[in-house]
Amino acid sequence: MAPRPHPSNPLALAVLALLFERPMHPYEMGVLLKQRHKEDSIKLRYGSLYTVIELLVARGFIAAKETAREGKRPERTIYEITPVGRDELHDWMADLVAEPVKEFPQFEAALCLLPVLPPDEALALLRQRLKRIEQSTAVLAGQIAGVSAQNFPGLFLVETEYRLALLKAEQVFVAELIRRIENGWGPLDLWRGLHHDREATIAKLYEQYGGGPMK
């Protein structure tokens, strides 16, 4: 039989990792994720949190350990990880680290539809983007510097350095793209033309080159 695929929501992975540390109840997981700034890397919605926990229970990766009531607060269910869950955590992590998964960043989508914007407007928008990115990289770099000055173990900020590396790459790319457009890049006049004779021009272009790049 084909191995059951991992849950789709990475939040489930975080839950497994937390319960690997010790048993706890859902809300506490949320609080810990926030305190430790994991929410910068793993999207946290309380609605989804309870959903994925149910899913993990259904698959036998975690189990309710006890339900406690403190004072007259609402009842809380404490969960713990199961042996199967530990295996799943391990396998899932190994997959994620070893195998790049195809992702679809929104900016890439925008880039591949860029011709629908007139070139001069595209240029202005790209300049705006560049500014925002420069701000973000500055902030991130500052945080990393500040934190590593406190001797916080590098192991716990590796994800931030990763984010910074990607952001910097994007910064360089956008700056370069702007420069190319400014220098009358490729078929700039043709690009402008699209917006006067939209109907057929794009299609013709693609036909001319056999349906697009990289057949």
Add this chain to the structure above:
Amino acid sequence: MAPRPHPSNPLALAVLALLFERPMHPYEMGVLLKQRHKEDSIKLRYGSLYTVIELLVARGFIAAKETAREGKRPERTIYEITPVGRDELHDWMADLVAEPVKEFPQFEAALCLLPVLPPDEALALLRQRLKRIEQSTAVLAGQIAGVSAQNFPGLFLVETEYRLALLKAEQVFVAELIRRIENGWGPLDLWRGLHHDREATIAKLYEQYGGGPMK
């Protein structure tokens, strides 16, 4: 009133862009997206395609123009973009280009939970990843070279260059990370210790440094 947010699925953006070119029916959109290799940048599922089209109709961005039947083939509905839809296409594109949106790549999630893997295993897995990435960058670079040799306008492969830029950045990052771990990076012994005395060590670490980096 707050401006209605854009649809959440970028496939809807592609639909608007295609109908900006000319009216067509859903299946044809799918085929065109494939031919032009947009599916590399915009996730295409036929199920979702019909869903987003209904959504776009509901918002008044596109409208059914006619339903045609060719031979005894199933009936097809031809859609066209509305003036409101053209505005939406423009505004959405402008937003996407000008404003970076926070994304959550799965590898970043894995990195921030990396301590749950023993360091030696993590190292082996990272080496595997590096190999895959090197293959991908080689393939991508080859495609770009081949295509630009045919004089295909650079405007139409900008999204591929973007993907390559990010991939290369990740390659450099992973290589560097491997090297750091090999060189007995930071609290390597402590990291190994986690897997013998899991219970409390992680929590203690975070407490010690005030709940994590970057308060």
Add this chain to the structure above:
DNA sequence: TGGCGTATATTCGTACACGAATAGTCGCAT
């Protein structure tokens, strides 16, 4: 000619994501 693989074209059911609602508690300023 009949059977099978492939292309055309859409519908449906289900599972998941998540905003919003709910509800009790605590501290504190008025």
Add this chain to the structure above:
DNA sequence: ATGCGACTATTCGTGTACGAATATACGCCA
């Protein structure tokens, strides 16, 4: 003492994503 905003903790309803099922047509070769 009382009203109010912030915190604790979970449930619910709705909308979206998408795999799988459906159904017809077409080309081809045995």
